[in-house]
Amino acid sequence: MPGVIPRSFYDREARVVARDLLGTIFVRQEPEGELRGRIVETEAYEGRNDPGSHAFRGPTERTQVMFGPAGHLYVYRSYGVHWCVNVVTNATGDAGAVLLRALEPIAGIDRMRARRDRTALEDLCSGPGKLCQAYGITREQNGVDLESRLIWIEDDGFDASDVVTTARVGLSAGRETQLRFFLRGNAFVSRGRPSV
DNA sequence: GACCAGATTGTCT
């Protein structure tokens, strides 16, 4: 039975939420219909103790959402070119977020293809910048509540037990922690996988 | 298939 994930799910440590989000479905409601994609890759970002996190230096205007209540979206611009989405977590009294790195497209694929200007399914959402483009997510979605009817995440009982854990991607700091999670063997996982 | 450089702008020092 499809079920929207409640706020209490997000109100835990980022690394736990990141692991548990694998296999769930990220949904955005649009006038033309829903966009749906299964989450196949995530990364956890913690608070002041995590040098790889935007929250490491404490709250700023940009990162204030990460210090707010769990279950909201944190959207930021990367390299001046791409948008990236995070889900705000909590439970430690500190900041925390989970970066959605890759999705497997399920519905609304025509709109994803139009926005991405790509046809291959594996090329629509296989990276944090790509999935934001496919979903049309920008700064306007920063702070959106996942219990609103705009964007939410569902659990459909998918078996996500076969998970690989590695170091995070693209960071200059905080590489020593294993906070990246993805479904083993999934074709929609982003590049940037460790050699081997 | 693997490796490399360029794009481009908000945010922080």
Place this chain on the structure above:
DNA sequence: GACAATCTGGTCA
């Protein structure tokens, strides 16, 4: 003024 949680397209093999 420098840098960044990335993607793309080029080159070389």
